Amino acid sequence: MKTVAFIGAGSFGTALSTVVAAKGCKINIYDIDEPHLKRMEDAMENIDYLPGVKLSGDYHFFTDAEDTVKNADIVVFSVPAQHFRSAIKSAAPFIKEDALAVNIAKGIEQHTLKRMSEVAEEYFDMQRYACISGPSHAEEVGLEIPTALAVTSANPDTTHTIGELFSTNRLRLYSNEDMIGMELAGSVKNVMAVGSGIIDGLGYGDNTRAALITRGLAEMTRLGVKLGAKSETFAGLAGVGDMIVTCTSMHSRNFRCGRLIGQGMSPEEATESIGMVVEGMFTAEAVYELSQKAGIEMECVRIFL
Ligand SMILES: NC(=O)c1ccc[n+]([C@@H]2O[C@H](COP(=O)([O-])OP(=O)(O)OC[C@H]3O[C@@H](n4cnc5c(N)ncnc54)[C@H](O)[C@@H]3O)[C@@H](O)[C@H]2O)c1
Incomplete structure (x- = not known):
């Protein structure tokens, strides 16, 4: 079974982690806010950002980006847009050569005016990079309320793999070829x-x-x-x-x-x-x-x- 790493234990990362945990994936989660992560680990619930959604499955909590991603098959960047550069910069050198990366942050980097994929390409191979976007409150994904999202990548195989990984009978990812438009x-x-x-x-x-x-x-x-x-x-x-x-x-x-x-x-x-x-x-x-x-x-x- 695949190992899925999450960089950022906020609302949406946590909600998506429950989707893949329920499919049997091993979950590695890292957050720069250690007290927040500890509360989450102790309660097996993201009390700060996604209360009411219990975490069950093979969860592992990390205080270091390298340990979180080094054995992961998929790395999900689930941090706010203005933190995306620091997150991918610190994790990218430790991501396995055949692993995929996914970004869920929605925003434009201040000052550089770069979209998230334009930031990512400074640090990561875009053939192995995908973006997920679309109408999704974390609260509803966490409660398995039917939801449809869009996924895109420069590489159709990456789009397909990520789409399959996160799709369930309650969450459906539609493939899109337009990274610029989605971002x-x-x-x-x-x-x-x-x-x-x-x-x-x-x-x-x-x-x-x-x-x-x-x-x-x-x-x-x-x-x-x-x-x-x-x-x-x-x-x-x-x-x-x-x-x-x-x-x-x-x-x-x-x-x-x-x-x-x-x-x-x-x-x-x-x-x-x-x-x-x-x-x-x-x-x-x-x-x-x-x-x-x-x-x-x-x-x-x-x-x-
Ligand atoms: N909340 C939603 O329903 C939702 C849905 C879809 C997309 N999004 C997008 O996802 C992104 C994240 O949103 P969210 O609501 O999950 O965030 P959030 O504010 O709930 O939490 C973000 C987490 O990231 C952590 N963090 C910040 N910088 C970090 C770093 N460098 N390394 C590790 N951890 C770091 C913070 O400590 C925090 O725990 C945003 O761009 C948002 O627009 C959110």
């Missing part, structure tokens, strides 16, 4: 989710939210196509699918953070009050800079800045 859609929708929360917090209605989702989707599609993505991707799971899930649900930290801002908190107070990483807040500026460079007007992003 951009996943990043921009977090910004839109903050905006949708602001709309809710201000007491506006469904009409306003529908306007943001629809216009936001048009803007992200235009940006994506300009940067080499396929427009169909934005009409699929990683695009409109993820917009729906993130822009309409209290499960989304981005949405909750926006709601607090709409109710009158400053962005700093709102982020602090969520107590976990709010990707959309980091991504807004990077997406706006990217759109300016590409010469694409993104009004739904500009209003944040």
Whole structure:
């Protein structure tokens, strides 16, 4: 049976670990936050980020990236986007030559404006690298609520292997060939989710939210196509699918953070009050800079800045 390593024991990494643990895989988990990892190991539950989902199966907890990945067949990077570079940089030298890597982080790196695969290619062989994205609250994946995701890689065999590994009768991964589109859609929708929360917090209605989702989707599609993505991707799971899930649900930290801002908190107070990483807040500026460079007007992003 395969060994699957997770770099980052947050909400979504933990939820995905339960999927492969239930299939009999050995799970290695590492997190830089040692007290958090210890609580998780003692309780066999991610009390801090995914309470209510018990961990069962062959779990092993590590405080060192090398030990976590050195015997793994698959390495999943499950850290926030702004931590992805440090995570892959520290783990990549120890990943086996035939092992695959998967990223689930949604965001654009600040300052470099790189997508996650553009960061990854500095450290890892892209033929063995995949990205998973799409509409998925960790809370629902952890409870085995039926979910569909998208997976992509430069190599169709890698896409297929990762798709098969994480698919169950409750979770289905659809293959996609558009890494650029999937990454951009996943990043921009977090910004839109903050905006949708602001709309809710201000007491506006469904009409306003529908306007943001629809216009936001048009803007992200235009940006994506300009940067080499396929427009169909934005009409699929990683695009409109993820917009729906993130822009309409209290499960989304981005949405909750926006709601607090709409109710009158400053962005700093709102982020602090969520107590976990709010990707959309980091991504807004990077997406706006990217759109300016590409010469694409993104009004739904500009209003944040
Ligand atoms: N939460 C969800 O429902 C969900 C769903 C799909 C995708 N995502 C994406 O997945 C990514 C991770 O989100 P999350 O909600 O699981 O994160 P999280 O905030 O719940 O947890 C992230 C974890 O990563 C750890 N970490 C940070 N830097 C690290 C490093 N260098 N090495 C090891 N561990 C490190 C933190 O200590 C923390 O435990 C984000 O980009 C998010 O957009 C989240």
